[in-house]
Amino acid sequence: MQQTIPLNDRDLSWLYFNYRVLTMAEDRAVPLMERVRFLSIFSSNLDEFFRVRMPALLALHQLHEAEQGALAAAQQEIARQLNEYGRIFTQSVIPDMLEKGIRLYYGETPAAEHSPAIREYFYNTILAYLQPVKLHFGQPMELFLENNALYLVVCLEDGGTGIVNIPSDHLPRFIRLSGNDILFLEDAIRQHLGFLFPHVGIKAAYSIKVTRDAEIDVDEFSGHLLQKVEDMLVQRNMGVPTRFLYDAAMPVTLRDQLAEHFRIAALEMAAGGRYHNLRDLADLPLPSDPSFSYPKMPPVHCTALDAESSLLDQIQQRDVMLHVPYQQYDYILRYFNEAAADPDVREIYVTLYRVASTSRIVHALMSAAKNGKKVTVMVELKARFDEANNIRWAKRMKAAGVKILYSIPGLKVHAKVALVKRKRGMYWDHTALLATGNFNESTARFYADHILLTRHQGITQELELLFIYMQTGIQPGRFNFMHFGHLLVAQFNLVDRFKAMIQAEAEAARNGKPARITIKLNNLQEKSMIAALYDAADAGVEIDLIIRSICCIVPRKGIRVRRIVDRFLEHARVFIFHNGGNEAIFMGSADWMNRNLHRRIEVCFPVYDPIYRQQLKDIIALQLADNTNAVILGADGRNLPIQREEGAPEVNAQRDTYTYVRKL
Missing domain, CATH: 3.30.870.10 (Endonuclease Chain A)
Structure with missing residues (x-):
């Protein structure tokens, strides 16, 4: 019987990574526009999670009673993070924008002076893209809710319900008003709902969106692959819902009517805020000001x-x-x-x-x-x-x-x-x-x-x-x-060679010799590789891991894990084994995930040139010393801040790597 090894949940681990992205938006050491971009990245990442991972969690929930806790834990963590998102956006970012003279109307009525410009933009531009529809509950659906598209559900005074699309795929999501005032596109539509649904009063309007399953299964195929992929791409945005996101202020009766009408299961319902698709914040039209962005790092010539x-x-x-x-x-x-x-x-x-x-x-x-x-x-x-x-x-x-x-x-x-x-x-x-x-x-x-x-x-x-x-x-x-x-090539020798190098370090440690492993990955999830690292740590090998995203290994004695989130996306995979003092150094494309090691062609390659070996070691050393934007992972996989010792120099791996590279 195979021994069970301790593992952190892969989906919670990824959610903790995305939460680290979110916390960057609250860091006032980060320039204003970059904080807004981190909000956008968080939102975009979460949308992808619902398209790619949530279908698997929903399926496991239905098939295996033992797995039902995984879905509940993920949903609970997502709800917590979305509350944090709202707090950071409304209580930190928007007030700091206002201090800089930039007003983003967030659930507020724009100043009266803007009304003529908003009215003109609505009638001359927005109106061309709107398709208002009245819903008839209990009858066939009047429209198909497109993947990640935005809609306003409108409560009418006569008891009816309308719905109108928000054309953010055709028009900018944000309207730049006079001065530095900015309005959400949907709020311009809200002001003119009476024109779209005439002769009845407007009681309220609530935003909704549906995220749909994005997986297309082409791993096993027969016939012409190109045609099969093209056909499946047509179907992707028609996938089954994985999330129905609605304004939490929406009345429960209306929410339930919409769920039944659009065939949304209870597990797929998720309360949100007044605004969805905040990945669009990447396009927020802030005024040009160098202080709003990171200092320039022009790439260095060789x-x-x-x-x-x-x-x-x-x-x-x-x-x-x-x-x-x-x-x-x-x-x-x-x-x-x-x-x-x-x-x-x-x-x-x-x-x-x-x-x-x-x-x-x-x-x-x-x-x-x-x-x-x-x-x-x-x-x-x-x-x-x-x-x-x-x-x-x-x-x-x-x-x-x-x-x-x-x-x-x-x-x-x-x-x-x-x-x-x-x-x-x-x-x-x-x-x-x-x-x-x-x-x-x-x-x-x-x-x-x-x-x-x-x-x-x-x-x-x-x-x-x-x-x-x-x-x-x-x-x-x-x-x-x-x-x-x-070369180490997945499907051929990559797994065996990496395991052999890990085992060699373990054997050295058992014999009282220096033994160390340093690995940098995007994701670490494959059980047999984690088991090999546990065995090496138990033998006395010192293991340092830099894992950006999914990390299922549980940090313990001899195993330290850190995560770096900064202006650049840490994407490299680097492997350094002490190897009796003659270090074996590899780089490559392979994360240690089931898919990478067992269902892909991946290549990792040795670095033989002594100059470049030293450069890699120096850059990795900066990442292990980062005490500004790095965090360490606790036993449960959560991000823990690094406490810089009093008097210790500040190390920012990306800034200091740039300085290092400029001197090469």
Whole structure:
């Protein structure tokens, strides 16, 4: 019988992470607009939770009595956080905006001086997008409530009920009035409900929205995957409800009538505030003021790379590592641009998971194909919420002559790797690009990642084997001359190699030798890896973990866990094992989640260059020393503040990493 190991709940762990995002909005050390953005991020994250995780919790609740507590605990925590959200927004952020001369009307009637402008905007602009409907309870639904769309439910004096859409997908959510006064779009509509429902008085209006299940199951498929994904995307926004969010001021009788009319189950009902979809706060039209935003951190140039006419030649001389967004991502664009134009480059292989909407990388790949090069791209069609964008680019690349590989049955290709093969005379040279984050120049502006460019023969050969597998299904290791020795690849050797390195540290500790493990991940949930870490800690290994989001391991003696939430999204995965003093250092795409280790192609890669090994260790050391925006996780997974000792210097990992990188 398998031994049960202590684990924190994955959904509560994620909710605690999102709560840390929310608390940044109350931190007056954070600039005003950034605090507003943290409110927006919290709201956006929570919407995704209801689209992706809540369906699983609802299903477990119905299927397994033992799991019913998980749903209740999550709902209770969400309710607590939403109360905190309202308090922080109304009692902290809005008053601080008012101190800066910015008035956001929040449930208040705008000053009379604004009435003509609001009236003009309503009749000339808003009215074109409105579709008011009268509801007839007990009869078929008059309209389908679209996913995450906003509506006002209107109580009429004659006892009837109306509903009107809030067109925030077509118009700005906020109306900039004269001066620095700002009005919610729906409040302009509230003022003119009498025009939409004439000849009856208006008693009240309450906002609602429905969030729908976003999961599309394409892991197991038959037939043409591209067509299947396209068909399922059409159905995504028609998914079953997972949350019906309503204004808590709404009368109970009206709430129950709406639930029955729109077929909403009791478990899916959630009380909220006057306003929903506050992710739109990211677009709040605050006046331009440098003090409202973080101080600028222009990405640093690498002078050694700037001095060379060819980046591909430079990589042949020595490895290159970039720490983005602290350093220019332009060098990655240059890598693909050079590969596309260099007449000696014959073949290019790339995996694409999340592509920028205006991707210059993809344009370079299409140019390469038109320039006569063999270009092969593995496009992951199952990248959640990026499926449509990836399909669009895949079709354009295919039309340009790029060979497109689609998803492997039962697997997602989450690796972030590229290979360029160049022939000069009789000889070939290879360069590899391996990253912890997507090849996406848009997210590279605020995702903190590391990228390695190398000519290392073992790494490039093994990367070629991986691309052969993705094209043909021929597995490395099938023959004794085909195996992974440098790369750690999920589905092949990644889990076994990581466990072996953990066990080696445990054995060293048992023998009285120094033993240490430092790991940075986005998510830690896979039970067997957690069990291995517990065993190592029990043996005396000192383990430091930096986990941004889901963390199911329970901190205990020998295991310390911290979380960093700041201006950039901590996205890198880094693994450092003491290894008897000859540290084994890896980076890669793989979190330690069931999906990553068992249902995806992931690649982790070694860092051999001593200069870059030291840089990584220095950056990780700053993150372990952060005493401003880092928190430690308690035994229950909650965020605990770090108490800075009196006289101890203030360490902010992201600010200090930027300073460090500028000096490289």
